[in-house]
Amino acid sequence: MLEKVIFSLKIIAWTIVVIFLAFLVEWFYRKVLAHMQHRVGPKLAGKLGILQPIADFIKLMRKRQISPAGTDEFFVDFTAIFGLWLMIIPTMFLPIFGLEGFISFEGDAVLIIMLLAISSLVYIVTPYLFPSPYPTIGAGRRAELYLSYEIPMFLAFASAIFAAGSLRISEIIFAPTIIRNDIPTGILLVPALIVAILSSMSRLKKVPFDAPVAETEIAGGWEAELSGRRLAFFNLLTDVKLFVMGAIITTFFLGGPLGPMILISGLEWILAPVWYGFWFFLKTVVVIFIITAVSAATARFRIDQVLKIFWDRLLYLSVFQVILLILWWSL
Amino acid sequence: MxxxxxxxxxxxxxxxxxxxxIKVEGEKIVDADIELGYNHRGIEKLLESKLWISVPFISEHICGICSGVHQMTAIMGIERIFDMEDKIPERARMLRIVGLELERIHSHLLWLGVAAHxxxxxxxxxxxxxxxxxxLDLLEMQGGRRVVYSIGKVGGVRRDVDDKFIRKAKETMNYIKKRAQEYMKAFEEDPxxxxxxxxxxxxxYDVAVNLGAVGPTARASGIDYDVRWEDRYFGYSEEIGLRVAVRKEGDALAKALVRLDEIIISAEIIENVLENLPAGPIELKFPPLKTPAPGEAVARSEAPRGELIYYYRSDGKRTPYRVKVRTPTMANxxxxxxxxxxxxxxxxxxxFATIDPCIACMERCIIVDDGKQVRKLDWAKLKHYANKWFNENWHWIKEERIY
Structure with a gap:
């Protein structure tokens, strides 16, 4: 009984931690983007504006909610909360403060990929609940984008799984460190890493792949009719997603929490999780930094150009990655 | 469908x-229609009630970006009405060119930003x-304000420039030329x-000619036409470094590159003019209540967006009888x-951004198209229509508490 209570409390505490991490990640993204664009960025709320995302969230929660007549109100609220939960659950499998997450079993890598795939549907279903032209166009674009990035992304993750030879995340994190024929697999996985970062950018709808949002074309696309609490929740969902995508790429391609550690005997029980967490967050921040840098230095592609990039370039790259891995390992 | x-x-x-x-099928546009008429301001009517000397200071409020060229063209027309165009001091003309070219640079930089956005x-x-x-800092030094800077006035310019301005302007022009080349590289190379x-x-080219495009929009389609080059007003000439930037492709990229070329040309013009700035007076005295002979005058100039036309009609009174403004956006x-x-x-x-639209500058009259016939509403008819509409509808407005 007590074990179950402790486990539940752990889950609740972790959810709150993830939400605050997501706010932190949003602040990092905004601040870095601002400095790349020669701006100051968030500044007033808290030290260096670190509380700005929380302030924005509270402000939106208190705002009036407006939606066009004929909206399916219940389902929009439902998708907002459902989508958030779909994104928080994968974080429980991630090995952040140790070599295993809260929950770990054989096949959890597949579960994470599946949860990511389902969570994309939230963005396709929600806009159709509004009787308005902009969300409809945005949803159509989102569906086309979904069709284009899902297969390359799955192949990229699959190549990490092949390299590890296991479906368990706590074993996949060791995949880049395996040395075969004198070359660490981490270097062989670079094409898959590129595919994964670009696909996760289109999943996150960052420039150059933000055609479904495209503020200057279709006035915000799928989120054009969101307001008040719904917009707050969808913004939070986007932040959590940014953190989750960075964390998943870290886990699959960059060795997760692994890294050089300095331990003092007798204090391992506290120092080891701190070091694991340090390396994991450092790598996640690097991935998010790359995403920010790419989106600061590009213009938005048209949706037909996005399809061309994914089907013409990245799909071949990911197939090439799988073949390369198989050939190298059979040498 | x-x-x-x-x-x-x-x-x-x-x-x-x-x-x-726009009518779309999927992502493709099959038909498009542009509706105007949201922003009638009645500024021409206002101009007709002002003294000749204060007309330029109202007309520069037509546009918030190219306010200088509106003012200068208004001045040009008034100076033609008063037949004093040839007597303007040389230094005043050159200072007007400095203001106009600074404005062209900042307008084109603004456009580049908007297009990229x-x-x-x-x-x-x-x-x-x-x-x-x-x-904008330079314009503030020259005119005293950042946006509506009132550099000119009838008979000359309002303020003289000092050595500090000239030194800072030269530094800034060097910087701007370097930046323009960087942006050009970005537009030519960034995938x-x-x-x-x-x-x-x-x-x-032929469509641009048929539709009467002006300014950078036309020059990007290969039309070699620049009012500065054709009219040589205020002393524009090859000697001060004027060239016409033309590109043949006619696409959005060409329109961006034409504007970047023009930024560099304008920077060179400013450098040349400030290098050889003639000494002398900066204005010709103009009594505020002076009345012209009856007649009419047309002034045109090259605004950052294209050809800007002012038409004046005078009936010999202290105020203009009629002022008509045709902004480049209307042509484009x-x-x-x-x-x-x-x-x-x-x-x-x-x-849509490639023409550098300035809607509020453009809206002059309301054209009503009710399917049967197209008719224009002038000021009197518009007033009549508004009063009629209000008399018919005021009771439900009161009930709904709209006002």
Missing amino acids: GMYVPIGPYHPALKEPITIK ESGFDTIFMYTWRDRESI TLLARFKNVALLP ILSAGYMVRGGYIADVPVA
Whole structure:
């Protein structure tokens, strides 16, 4: 009984931690983007504006909610909360403060990929609940984008799984460190890493792949009719997603929490999780930094150009990655 | 089949009220229609009630970006009405050129930022607008204000420039030329920008001629026409470094590159003019209550967006009898309608932005098209229509508590 209570409390505490991490990640993204664009960025709320995302969230929660007549109100609220939960659950499998997450079993890598795939549907279903032209166009674009990035992304993750030879995340994190024929697999996985970062950018709808949002074309696309609490929740969902995508790429391609550690005997029980967490967050921040840098230095592609990039370039790259891995390992 | 998507009158891509009604099938645009008439301001009527000397100071409020060229063209027309065009001191003419070219640079930098923003490249937007600030500082030094700077006045210019201004202007021009070359490199080489600008919003030479395009929009389609070059007003000439930037491609990229070329040319003009600034008086005295002989005058100049025309009619009184302004956006709006058609939804903001639209400058009259006939409403009819509408509808307005 007590074990179950402790486990539940752990889950609740972790959810709150993830939400605050997501706010932190949003602040990092905004601040870095601002400095790349020669701006100051968030500044007033808290030290260096670190509380700005929380302030924005509270402000939106208190705002009036407006939606066009004929909206399916219940389902929009439902998708907002459902989508958030779909994104928080994968974080429980991630090995952040140790070599295993809260929950770990054989096949959890597949579960994470599946949860990511389902969570994309939230963005396709929600806009159709509004009787308005902009969300409809945005949803159509989102569906086309979904069709284009899902297969390359799955192949990229699959190549990490092949390299590890296991479906368990706590074993996949060791995949880049395996040395075969004198070359660490981490270097062989670079094409898959590129595919994964670009696909996760289109999943996150960052420039150059933000055609479904495209503020200057279709006035915000799928989120054009969101307001008040719904917009707050969808913004939070986007932040959590940014953190989750960075964390998943870290886990699959960059060795997760692994890294050089300095331990003092007798204090391992506290120092080891701190070091694991340090390396994991450092790598996640690097991935998010790359995403920010790419989106600061590009213009938005048209949706037909996005399809061309994914089907013409990245799909071949990911197939090439799988073949390369198989050939190298059979040498 | 197909769905109507309204872009405007309130839309993030548009900074001013206008409606582009597009009919789409999927992402393809099959038809487009531009609706105007949201922003009638009655500024021509206001101009008719002002003394000749104060007309330029009202007319510069027509545009918030190219206020200087509106003022200078208004002055040019008034000086023609009073037949004093040839007597303007040389130093005043050159200082007017400095103001106009500074304005051209900041307007084009603003456009570059907006065009990049429409294509999702916010970094260039932030960079160009920061560079634009240095030009606005110079205009503030020259005219005293940042946006509506009132550099000129009838008979000359309002303020002289000092050595500090000349030194700072030369530094800034060096910087701006360097930055313009960097932006040109970005537009020519960046793959994402090329994907959004190359072969988008095509305006072929003969279409541009038929639709009467002006300014950089026309010059990007290969039309070698610049009012500065044709009219040589205020002393524009080859000696001060004037060239006409022309590109042949006619797409959005060419329109961006033409404007970047013009930034560099304008910077060179300013450097040359400030290098050889003639000494002498900066104004010709002009009594405020002076009355002209009855007659009319047309003044035209090259605004950053294209050809700007002022028409005056005088009946010998202290105020103009009639003032008519034709802004470049009015001439280019047909080209915008042409460029929007046949593309994708994603290209509409870029295509529409390529003419550098300035809607509030353009709106002069209301054209009513009720399906049967097209008719224009002038001031009196508009007033009559408004009163009639209010008399018929005031009771339900009162009930709904709209006002």
